[in-house]
Amino acid sequence: MKKSAVITGASRGIGRACAVELAKAGFDVLINYRSSDSAADATLALCRDYGVKCVKFCADVADESEVRRMLAFAEMELGGVGVLVNNAGVSESGLFTDMTREDYTRVFDTNVWGSAVCAREAAKIMIAAGGGKIINISSMWGIVGSSCEALYSASKAAVIGLTKALAKELAPSNITVNCVAPGVIDTDMNACYDKATMADLREQTPLGRIGTPEDAAKAVAFLAGDGADFITGEVLRVDGGFVI
Numbered sequence: 010m011k012k013s014a015v016i017t018g019a020s021r022g023i024g025r026a027c028a029v030e031l032a033k034a035g036f037d038v039l040i041n042y043r044s045s046d047s048a049a050d051a052t053l054a055l056c057r058d059y060g061v062k063c064v065k066f067c068a069d070v071a072d073e074s075e076v077r078r079m080l081a082f083a084e085m086e087l088g089g090v091g092v093l094v095n096n097a098g099v100s101e102s103g104l105f106t107d108m109t110r111e112d113y114t115r116v117f118d119t120n121v122w123g124s125a126v127c128a129r130e131a132a133k134i135m136i137a138a139g140g141g142k143i144i145n146i147s148s149m150w151g152i153v154g155s156s157c158e159a160l161y162s163a164s165k166a167a168v169i170g171l172t173k174a175l176a177k178e179l180a181p182s183n184i185t186v187n188c189v190a191p192g193v194i195d196t197d198m199n200a201c202y203d204k205a206t207m208a209d210l211r212e213q214t215p216l217g218r219i220g221t222p223e224d225a226a227k228a229v230a231f232l233a234g235d236g237a238d239f240i241t242g243e244v245l246r247v248d249g250g251f252v253i
């Protein structure tokens with residue numbers, strides 16, 4: 010398998026940590042982002058410390074033509090796409106009774122359609138190359154559901170369904186498809202929670218702490234490596250025991 014990886018939403022948070030972990034493991038990396046150009050440069054600099062080839066590409070994962078251009082760029086610059094990490098995601102919170110069509114479109118376009126279309130374009134390259142690995146980032150809320158995050162939870166449950174279906178469909182092409190379901194991880198996505206809510210979430214986590222982006226990224230790096238060659242369709246929780 011070509012040691013090259015495309016990581017979506019890698020300008021910040023879990024995506025940045027995934028890019029760094031994969032670079033550390035010797036993967037050439039494409040760092041995707043939507044708007045945070047200077048943050049993407051910071052990720053590039055962190056990855057370059059490991060002596061691998063690193064490129065960045067601005068694309069909205071929900072935009073099919075931008076995704077096509079991004080995967081073509083990856084193929085040209087990195088010589089292939091051995092690993093795709095579908096990490097780009099947006100959250101949503103509020104009362105379900107206030108939900109709008111616009112909320113649905115925003116959340117599902119990025120979290121579900123974005124993951125599907127990136128997987129489709131990467132799979133075409135992987136099939137031609139004889140194999141690859143797709144790793145989707147879901148969430149523990151996609152397994153158990155979160156109050157006041159109904160659309161987000163539904164979108165992350167859809168990512169699990171997508172993972173399992175693609176694992177079956179792409180296995181004959183030697184492509185594994187797995188999913189990481191993080192618990193509460195310390196990133197910008199949780200900046201909306203106040204101190205008391207974060208303390209409550211920490212208390213509900215059996216291991217007694219909030220996760221780091223590196224906790225999630227190490228699981229992604231494991232699934233991207235040779236040690237996971239016979240694992241597909243798996244949902245790997247990285248949640249400190251929150252969902253047992």
Ligand code: NAP
Pocket residue numbers: 017018019020021022023024041042043044045046048068069070071096097098099100119123146147148149190191192193194195196197198199
């Ligand atoms: P974050 O800190 O908010 O970062 C989100 C990243 O996604 C940024 O790099 C952002 O790019 C990118 N992005 C968002 N929409 C995009 C789009 N349409 N096209 C391309 N890039 C896009 O989030 P995070 O906490 O690291 O979350 C990463 C993933 O983990 C998400 O799928 C999230 O649902 C999942 N997750 C997070 C937690 C948690 O507690 N943090 C828990 C479970 C699952 P820009 O910087 O350019 O905006």
